[in-house]
Amino acid sequence: MSLLGGPMKASDLFVRALENENVDYIFGVPGEENLDFVESLRSSKRIKLIVTRHEQAAAMMAATVGRLTGKAGVALSTLGPGATNMTTSAAYAQLGGFPTLLITGQKPVLKSKQGAFQIVNSVEMFKPLSKFTKQLVDGGLVPAYVREAVRRAEEERPGASHIELPEDVAHQQVPEEECVVYPAERVRRPVPEVKAVARAVQMIRECAHPLLVVGAGANRKLTSNMLRQFVDEIGIPFCDTMMGKGVIDSRNKMYVGTAAISNGDYIHHAIDHADLIILVGHDVVEKPPFFMKPTDHRRVIHVNFFAASVDSVYFPQHEVVGDIGNGIWQLKEKLKDSPLPVWDLRYFKYVRQEMLKNFSTGTGSCSMPMALPRLVELVRKIVPEDSTLCLDNGLYKVYFARQFPAYTPNSLLLDNALATMGAGLPSAIAAKIVRPSHAVLAIVGDGGYMMASHEVVTAVKLKLHITVLVLNDNAYGMIKWKQAGMHMANFGMDLTNPDFVAHAESMGARGHRVNEESEFADTLSSCLATPAVHIVEVPINYAAGAALQEEALKEHLSKTLLSPDEFFKRSPPPAMNSAEHSQLPKALGKQPPGGGAGEDGPSKESKQDVDGVKTWPFYLGGEPQAPNADLEVYDKYTSKVAYRVAQATAEDIERAIAAAHAAEPAMKALGSWQRKQILLFCVEQFKERKDELAMALCIEAGKPIKDSHGEVLRLIDTFQIAAEESVRMYGEWTPMDTTERNKGFSAIVRKFPVGAVSMVSPFNFPLNLTAHKIAPAIAVGCPFVLKPASRTPIGALIIGEVLAKAPHMPKGAFSILPCKRDGADLFTTDDRLKVLTFTGSPSAGWDMKARAGKKHVVLELGGNAACVVEDFREGELEAMIPKLVFGAFYQSGQSCISVQRALIREDHYSAVRDAWVKAASKLKWGDPKDPETFIGPLISEKEAKRIEEWVQEAVNRGAKVLCGGKRHGAIYEATLLEKVPWDCNIVQNEAFGPVACLFPYDGYKKAVEMVNDSKYGLQAGVFTHDLDKAWYAFNEIVVGGVVINHVPSMRIDAQAYGGSKESGLGREGVRYAMEDYVEIRTMLLSSPGVSI
């Protein structure tokens, strides 16, 4: 318990208690009765109030925050009408198992003079819909109620909590001694009992066709890792329920389907064949994936946080009760104690193959309105791997659940518990808030969309980037489908809809309509690439739904899928012997991600260097390792595979972190001369290999060779500076006898390395921005694990190769691990890492910070740098223009500090513009290996297309292209624009390409205001001879660095470098980064009390 100081108002205390629970957002609608609470929120430094258009949506957003983070999401409403509006969402959270706290207002309760106007008994109303519901009758109870409500919402099985905060209680002054908060520690869950595990192991060993079924309760973070390892290492096939989907990647070749319809589908044939079902996380709210019968031959092991509820269709023979992740881990370890038995899994494999064949729609089927299976397939192809899809309730949900491969847990958010319409859009809004770096797509029917479309306005206000696919059949399609299945006439199902495009635009969103199937991919891709709220109407044809009607499906499968009896008559006896089988898990462990349908290909090791392409190892604990060659690195100009790189798995990362952690004492024990020698060794090696380094950079990043050579020189400088700084880690002695009481005291303050550092480096400076993380860590004596950008990992790997040979480097002290994003979470979340330093996009950076736990976080993020041309003397224009050209177009504009907004004093405007345009028009674009080339390819064609779109947007709105403005594949010409409306993407967001916008200004003060009118604040440049104006810029511009008489794009490697506002947190520049990697320890010295 901690005392907060006080007295304070109960509503203030409430907000402090929520802050103590690490609440970041409250979604809600204000009302007269919660005004005190809203006022208290106004001064919260942590919690953001997100005002929605309906309480139902607010609480659905809160529930989604809970669902994605495991921590209670919070929603707020007023009394009566607001509270009743939240009931559907309470049921949504409660049935779905999403931790959620609902706060409602109420009329005064201490002295009521109101009669019954607007009053409903909310506490009673929420009783059947929540785990905890209470009215606050005294402000002093706030801390305990909040802690208890959150605890109950979050503990297994999670759900809804409700607190009613009456108006007068909110207003009460709480005395100082009651102004406290209670520690929000999570209680560790009990683990399954050893004997229960042993019995389950015996049952698994004795059966012939085991099958794992993954349900909603298994959709917890740690459980997912454990289940995947279980399937990979033990080799038992699995299927899942709608809400268990994605817990194990659907591309895993042991996947045999998702229970999307009640029976008769492929998956049910697999389930019927199993003689042992291990049902993990079965949640009674989901339709059971199978019904047990008294005559059943199948045995069932129930693995869950709780014992199974008694049911006539579910009576498992054995239960493993306790933490699921631990239970599965114990099962796996115990099974591996002796050689695995031979199970006959051929029928499962056969069902899987037939199922995948059936799901594939081929390439030819182009029709409009679009067929649903085709849409599902296209969406999977187009959305990035780590996207979050939020589904509403309609017929399409069945198809997505059945046929959409989900790669990660909670990447396909569908609700098959309350299964309410109207949740898709609010959950997408919340998902984007929680996971800003992921693409978020809501998929809704016309009916469901109209129940929540008012929240488009909320998304627009929040400036979110989400895409909503409205699947329009002008009907309540799902019910129409059921009606047809019951052979009833079509009645009461058809809808008349608004013009969805005009409707979207009236709310400030961008409306799109797909008129031809061929337009779908481009429309969706461009929505995903362009930050805005996009509403895309897709006319949909549900004729395919007929094939999923129970009778039709049954008939189809009876003709096309062999029964187990028929199958085994045709198949030879199992080929595997016990020894072969025991090797199976190992082979599965090496299965390439994404290799789902391809099956049983050669192992990845055999591919190394097959076609003369060099394979690079990763470095784990200082040692090179190449267990695979999974990551292909392209030459960004030719688009050919230039290198292959071993890709680390989550287990490798785990091992690397353990090694770094273990190396902390050895790194700390290095003398400063040793740290210096390591760094100087690197300097020498880099000098020797400078041409090789530059060429690797030119190939992997498409960086013009001139710039590549420049970056190698900077790499050398950065290590050299670190070598020099490594011997200057000074501390201080300070007198402490500042009062008579402290007579005789003094202190020594010394810096100690903080421990293992987590580093994530970007694609645009693969060498030098990696160096800015690594070199200071070595200089202070911190071990580290580094994830280089997947598109440009080679620079970091060469540094790894050099470091592996360096003298004095302790064993295990460094790892450099290219890996997929979804396996890389440990870089952010693992508590053994003490500092997280990230350079990259703002959305990814801030998201990581939110999840970094106790780590110290340093973020170097984006910018849209401005350069002010205030004055220059005669003859100086010629010197300034090359600087501006460099600033805007250096390394094809892919620098966080490239000049994007050029502000030129009105009377100089035409002279500067004309000279700059002339110089820019001459810049050569093309092959980055050509020493004459100034503009090379961007990191991908997609990025070039994005720039093209942004420029087009500006032109459509009146901008003029002064030069450039054309794309050639991944190359975008050096482009200058003028007359660009200030709110265009190309001004507001980070261009990260060779485009600058020119603006004349009238008055220096105005120019400074324009520089500051940005969400970013990395660096700014000012050309002036006037010292007062330079000082004014330095004082007033909110950025990490002001560059006088040069462009903001200048960075000297020893300077303090970093951003304000959205641009980041903390500073790099070797000496400053070193400060981030140390902590201060004080030795307080007192005299012994006797004189010598």
Ligand SMILES: Cc1ncc(C[n+]2csc(CCOP(=O)(O)OP(=O)(O)O)c2C)c(N)n1
């Ligand atoms: C709040 C709510 N009301 C009614 C239902 C019953 N219901 C389930 S799906 C559905 C039709 C959905 O229509 P639409 O959103 O257009 O999707 P479609 O099935 O046409 O793809 C209805 C009415 C429900 N699940 N939730």
Ligand SMILES: [Mg+2]
């Ligand atoms: Mg519909």
